[in-house]
Amino acid sequence: MKKVLVNGAGGFIGGHMVKRLKAEGHWVRAVDIKSHEFAAPPADEFILGDLRDQNVVREVVENIDEVYQFAADMGGAGYIFTGKHDADVMHNSATINLNTLHFGTKAGVRKFFYSSSACMYPEYNQKDRLNPNCSEDSAYPAAPDSEYGWEKLFSERLYFAYMRNYGVEIRVARFHNIFGPEGTWTGGREKAPAAMCRKVVEAEDGGEIEIWGDGEQTRSFLYIDECIEGVRRLMESDFTGPVNIGSAEMVTINQLAQMVMKIAGKSLTVKHIPGPLGVRGRNSDNRLIAEKLGWKPSWPLCKGLEVNYRWIESQFKLFQAELHTSSLVGAGSYK
Numbered sequence: 261m262k263k264v265l266v267n268g269a270g271g272f273i274g275g276h277m278v279k280r281l282k283a284e285g286h287w288v289r290a291v292d293i294k295s296h297e298f299a300a301p302p303a304d305e306f307i308l309g310d311l312r313d314q315n316v317v318r319e320v321v322e323n324i325d326e327v328y329q330f331a332a333d334m335g336g337a338g339y340i341f342t343g344k345h346d347a348d349v350m351h352n353s354a355t356i357n358l359n360t361l362h363f364g365t366k367a368g369v370r371k372f373f374y375s376s377s378a379c380m381y382p383e384y385n386q387k388d389r390l391n392p393n394c395s396e397d398s399a400y401p402a403a404p405d406s407e408y409g410w411e412k413l414f415s416e417r418l419y420f421a422y423m424r425n426y427g428v429e430i431r432v433a434r435f436h437n438i439f440g441p442e443g444t445w446t447g448g449r450e451k452a453p454a455a456m457c458r459k460v461v462e463a464e465d466g467g468e469i470e471i472w473g474d475g476e477q478t479r480s481f482l483y484i485d486e487c488i489e490g491v492r493r494l495m496e497s498d499f500t501g502p503v504n505i506g507s508a509e510m511v512t513i514n515q516l517a518q519m520v521m522k523i524a525g526k527s528l529t530v531k532h533i534p535g536p537l538g539v540r541g542r543n544s545d546n547r548l549i550a551e552k553l554g555w556k557p558s559w560p561l562c563k564g565l566e567v568n569y570r571w572i573e574s575q576f577k578l579f580q581a582e583l584h585t586s587s588l589v590g591a592g593s594y595k
């Protein structure tokens with residue numbers, strides 16, 4: 261049994277990781293600036309604390325063997341690509357990573373997992389929507405299209421600098437669009453699969469949904485259980501990364517919309533409107549993970565989407581029922 265710290269455990273991936281680590285029998289301390297929105301993670305300790313605060317970090321890394329660092333100031337395209345949150349995103353996430361490594365290393369933590377993102381890949385390799393290049397060795401010369409991506413790149417380098425200079429073990433994964441139940445589905449920080457499911461849940465059959473841009477931009481989406489499996493395998497392997505953890509099933513956003521409509525059994529018109537978009541094409545290149553870990557994600561997108569759609573549908577119904585019982589119909593909004 262290891263003593264594990266999960267930073268960002270009040271969030272989507274961190275919350276799922278706590279469940280997995282507990283199921284494996286580890287002792288888990290969880291930290292987040294907020295409680296989990298949907299399900300309290302079954303941690304041995306849950307500490308509400310701001311990881312930008314050195315005093316908080318100094319305490320939470322005490323007596324810990326391994327750290328999973330998921331805490332970040334982040335969201336989907338509507339949060340990352342408007343430019344309105346750039347300073348906060350860079351300052352907050354970099355401070356969390358600086359504190360975690362500095363105080364963790366001092367306290368004797370032996371191993372760190374860091375959750376980087378495909379957003380660190382250069383924009384120039386992601387202009388051809390049908391042939392994006394996101395192989396791990398294509399990261400340089402660096403040219404991410406967002407400050408979020410630049411911070412991820414800086415922090416990747418920071419973790420590996422600690423590995424070289426302080427002898428700690430480091431594992432770095434570059435996640436590609438992780439989705440699934442207990443992820444943000446409304447409020448402005450939600451990502452494409454959750455936003456699409458919500459829009460389709462809300463729409464009446466025969467109605468209309470809006471999509472940012474022409475919908476021909478490509479992406480791949482990985483179901484949460486596969487992400488957690490990949491991270492655990494990476495942590496138990498000898499490979500440091502950075503390595504992509506993502507799906508290689510590339511679809512257009514229009515195709516994503518059609519898949520969700522099919523799951524819902526609804527026929528909807530798509531209206532294309534201007535909005536923040538990100539790169540033109542992106543897909544996970546899974547050659548390195550297959551080579552180094554002898555494993556790669558295999559769930560088809562439609563399988564995870566079905567689970568996610570049903571969960572968002574249930575959340576929506578729950579919200580409506582709550583509104584009804586508190587007689588607030590028409591007076592409130594979950595958005």
Ligand code: NAD
Pocket residue numbers: 267268269270271272273274291292293294309310311312329330331332333334335352356375376377378434435436437438439444451
């Ligand atoms: P999330 O927003 O659900 O979780 C991040 C958590 O960090 C939140 O609960 C938030 O409250 C917490 N946090 C932020 N600032 C904090 C602070 N100062 N102190 C303490 N806690 C703080 O995001 P997620 O989807 O679970 O992502 C986890 C990690 O994976 C992030 O680092 C993210 O950048 C990375 N990532 C995620 C995806 C994805 O598709 N979800 C893709 C690429 C990379």
